[in-house]
Amino acid sequence: MIVRYLLISVLMFSKLLALPNRIDNLEKQVSVDLQSREKRQLSSLGPRPTDSNSANCDFQSGDEVGMCGWKNLDNTTVLKWLASKGSDAFWIGGPRSDSNNKNLEGGYIFFETSTLPHTVEGENTVSAMIQSPVMTSTGSKGHCVSFSFSISGLSADRLRILLHPSDSNEINGEVSFNNDVVLESLLDNTRGKWKEAKVLYTFPANHSLIIEAIPVSESNQARRYRGYIAVDDIQFKSGDECGGHCTFDSGLCNFKNEPEGEFSWQVGRGSNNPNTGPQRDHSSFSTNRITGAFAYIDAGYPRKPGDRARLSSVQMQATDKGDEEPLCLRFWTHMFGNGIGALNVYIRGSNSGDRKVWSLTGDAGNNWYMGQAPISSIEPFKIVFEGVVGRNSLGNIAIDDISITPGVCPTAPQVAAPGPGDCAFEDDECGWNNPERREGVDELNWDRSTPTDGNRFPLTDHTTGSDIGFYMQLSRENVQQAGDRAFLVSRQLNGSRTAKCMSFWYFMYEPIVDTVGPNLGKLAIWTRTIDGDDNLLMTPVWRLHNGHGPSWAYGQAQITTETDFQVIVEGVWGNNRASGFIAVDDVTIFEGECANLPASAEIVTGECTFDRDSCGWRNTSNGESFDWRMATLTKRPANLPDKTYGAPIGYAYFDIFNSGSRTDKVRLVSPEIKSVGGGDKLCFSFWFAAFGAGESTTLKVYKKDADKLSEDAINEKIDESAEQPIWELNAAELDTARPDWEVAQVSVDGRKNMRLYIVGQASNGGFAIDQITLNKANCNTRPETADPSKKLPRS
Known part of the structure; x- marks a missing residue:
């Protein structure tokens, strides 16, 4: 027994000695299992989130052009964005320079919109999508994302910026984009230029942004034509750096309550009264989030009808003259309650005061509605939102998600326009009408x-x-x-x-x-x-x-x-x-x-197609029966159609026949043509057709300084012994059997105000003229035989 007991004791002691090693091995195995599971989970969730700086990208330059951390969604779309540079634009597409316009080596990303992929079942062939690195929560201030974009070509449709929550469902390795939110949609051709846009957004969890380039439909023949959508210089900054933009999720952003108001705008998350004010902010209303806030006026005690609250933006730079001038202000508003007063939007110039650009009054229902207005100013300005208390306490007015985008836009809704004229024609003609x-x-x-x-x-x-x-x-x-x-x-x-x-x-x-x-x-x-x-x-x-x-x-x-x-x-x-x-x-x-x-x-004084009138050109002929006249259905030379449209009317002509040996002259005098800037030459061009016969049928153009002409002098005959024509043509030099339109042009000194005289002469023929134009450029005389300096003197 003793021996048996000793043997059992030794065996148990040996097992006790081995237990720490077994525990250590077990702990190692558990650790390996946990790490493996964590890796599998992280793999299913995508890459680990980072801060927004990882999404900044200027796409580098030269041989180093690249997409930084942005990636094409290979499992979602067969269409791809490319990193490229201006020097390769003629080869593979894209703009000729990056957004800085410094050289041809600056990098950017672009999608060639004429791409026609082979259709793959279940994959997106409608757009090209590129995704940022996964980022953590934006915080209440949000992210201000600025970027440059360029859209060109018949095959380009629009550019969209999407917010993609990272917890979106994955099916068979493919991400679902059903929960994506459209932050911005840009659909206007930039005419070969780069424009800058900003987007302000907030999101409380891990997420990424997606830039989507959408070409026109594959069924549209325009898809066959080359075009591109390009993006450059993506920068993520704090939301308070987006001047004029605001989500109100962290307060009033850079907006301030103005002291001239009787009370102030407040920030809230939802109304305590179901008969007025929004239930929740705009973004939560549309996505069912729990985060978000808005700005509102409280029409309750101690407010009185007519009290005003004014909220103003930071001062912004004057908009430039030219095609970059207008901006588009967009915001969302909630105006619910039978005591609603008014919401007004003003542009406050630094010197000129307030100018109303948008105004809406009365109950609009328990919904958020988008408002927009064109913004332009020749001086620095602020945007001012004014809430006016209505007839009772059920008059809370809210605003949310204010943004400013490049390009002009019509006022929306149409009834909010401060005056007649603006119209998108979505509801009606807005007062535009056809004459009876x-x-x-x-x-x-x-x-x-x-x-x-x-x-x-x-x-x-x-x-x-x-x-x-x-x-x-x-x-x-x-x-x-x-x-x-x-x-x-x-x-x-x-x-x-x-x-x-x-x-x-x-x-x-x-x-x-x-x-x-x-x-x-x-x-x-x-x-x-x-x-x-x-x-x-x-x-x-x-x-x-x-x-x-x-x-x-x-x-x-x-x-x-x-x-x-x-x-x-x-x-x-x-x-x-x-x-x-x-x-x-x-x-x-x-x-x-x-x-x-x-x-x-552009309308240039003196230009004319003679469709309905003579555009200020005056007949100053002294003859009783011979003059310049407009073609009519019943009277026109040789059934000649007009040059502009091929119509039976729409040009001027003179027609002198059967005058015997007498040669008559007719004069057509232009309105006063102002001197030109940026150069000293004008190209005077028109189309002419000759008919009749004989060397006596001529057409000449003279120029006179307008400053030296009195009204009587304008009507006087040309003194051909003292004045030389700048253009001269004889019908004998042309085939007049079948009159046809030919082009004429001559360069004119445009440094002084002037008038042009078109002088016709004939005893058995005439000329017709159409499509008079004046361009700021030098040009050769056409036809060459019309150059007076090249004509031989007659013996």
């Missing part, structure tokens, strides 16, 4: 249309970029002849010495070009005023001819006038078969000077 038929001023109408009405073009409106949006389209019904036109007339606008600019988007496309050449027609902007003698005055301010591609293009025109006025949008068909499409959308009228865009649409 009995007025007899036009032959056609403008129709409020949508792509779903069966129109081949445009495929989308401009406002929404979809096929359900509305625009105004020049009617193709009842077109009788080339040159038929329609007027779209605004309500009366107040005149002012302050400069005003009209911006709009236009669509002018001719899918099938006639054998004689482009023949779509014309789009023009006029102002209509009444002078002191009650005469109706029509002043052209913008005009563009023929087609400009199957996409919406941006236009703007200066419409400043001191007297009350109306704006007229004129559409003219150049072809009675009306095979093309002319449309207008998103009209906005704002204060400020602006350059005419595109430059070719």
Whole structure:
């Protein structure tokens, strides 16, 4: 027994000696299992989150161009972003320089929008998506993300910035993007330029941003044309560095309550009264988050009707003259309760005071609604939100998610516009109307249309970029002849010495070009005023001819006038078969000077197509029966169609026959043409057609300094013994059996104000002229035989 006991004791003691090693091994195995499980979990969640600095990227330069930590979503889309540089732009696409415009070696990322991938079942072939590194919570101040972007080409549609929560579900290794939030959508062509945008957002958990480039649909023939969407200089900063932007999640951002108000705006998370005020902030309302706040006015005690609270932004720089001028202010507002007063938005100039740009009154329902207004100022300015208490305490007004984006926008909702003119045509025509038929001023109408009405073009409106949006389209019904036109007339606008600019988007496309050449027609902007003698005055301010591609293009025109006025949008068909499409959308009228865009649409004094009048050119002929006249249906030379549209009318001519041996002269005098800046030469160009016979049929152009001409002197004959023509042509040098249009041009000294004289002479013939233009450039004389310095003296 003793021996057995000893043996058992020894065995147990040996096991006790081995126990620490077994425990140590077990602990090691558990540690390995935990590490393996943690790795598997981290792998399923994606990369570990970092701070926002990891997402900053200028995409480097030269041979080092790269995407930093941004990555294409390979398992989600077959379309890819590329890192590139300007020196490779002609080779693989993209802009010719980076956003700094310093050299061709600066890096950026871009997506070639003409890419046509092989369709892969279950994969996205609609857009290219690139994702930032995973970032931790933004904190209440949020992230202010600035970036440069450039959009160009017929195949480019839009650029979107998406917020992607990192806890989104994964299925078979693919991430679900159903919970993504669109932070910004930019859909306007930047015309080859880089523009800067900012986005302010907050999110309480791990997340990433996705930059999405969307081309036009693969079914759209425009997808075949080269284009790109490019991004550069992505910078993440603290949310309080986004001047003019605010989510109110950490307070009033850089906005301040103004002391002139009777009370103050407050920040809150939700109303305590179900009969007024929002339940929650805008972003939480749309995504069902628990985070978020808004700014509001409390209409309860001790507030009285008419009390005002004013919230102003930091001071911002004046907007520049030119195509970069306007900005777009967007915000969300909640105006619910039967005691709602008013919400007003002002631009406060550093010297000029407050100017109202947006205003809405009354109950708008228990929802958040987006408001937007064009922002422009020739001096530094602030944006001021004013809340006005209504008739009772059920009048809380809230605002949230204020942002400023580059580019002009029409006022929304339309009823919030401070004056007539602004219109996106989504609800109605906003007071723009077609004249009554009995007025007899036009032959056609403008129709409020949508792509779903069966129109081949445009495929989308401009406002929404979809096929359900509305625009105004020049009617193709009842077109009788080339040159038929329609007027779209605004309500009366107040005149002012302050400069005003009209911006709009236009669509002018001719899918099938006639054998004689482009023949779509014309789009023009006029102002209509009444002078002191009650005469109706029509002043052209913008005009563009023929087609400009199957996409919406941006236009703007200066419409400043001191007297009350109306704006007229004129559409003219150049072809009675009306095979093309002319449309207008998103009209906005704002204060400020602006350059005419595109430059070719600028009205130059003296230019004329003779469609309806002579554009200020005056017939000063002394003959009783011979003069310059406008072609009519019943009287025109040799059935000659006009050069502009191929219409039976629309040009000027003189026609002198059967005058015996007497040679008669006719004179057409231009309006006063102002001196030009930036150069000393003007190219005077026109089209001419000769008919008749004989050396006596000539056409000459003279130039006179306008400062030396009295009204009587303008009407006097040209003294050919003392003055030499700058352009001269004899019909004997031309084939006049079948008159056809030919181009003429001559360079003119433009350093002084001047008038041009077109002098015709004939005893048995004549000339027609059309499409007079003046460009700031030097040019050779055409035809060469019209150069007086090269003509041999007659014996």
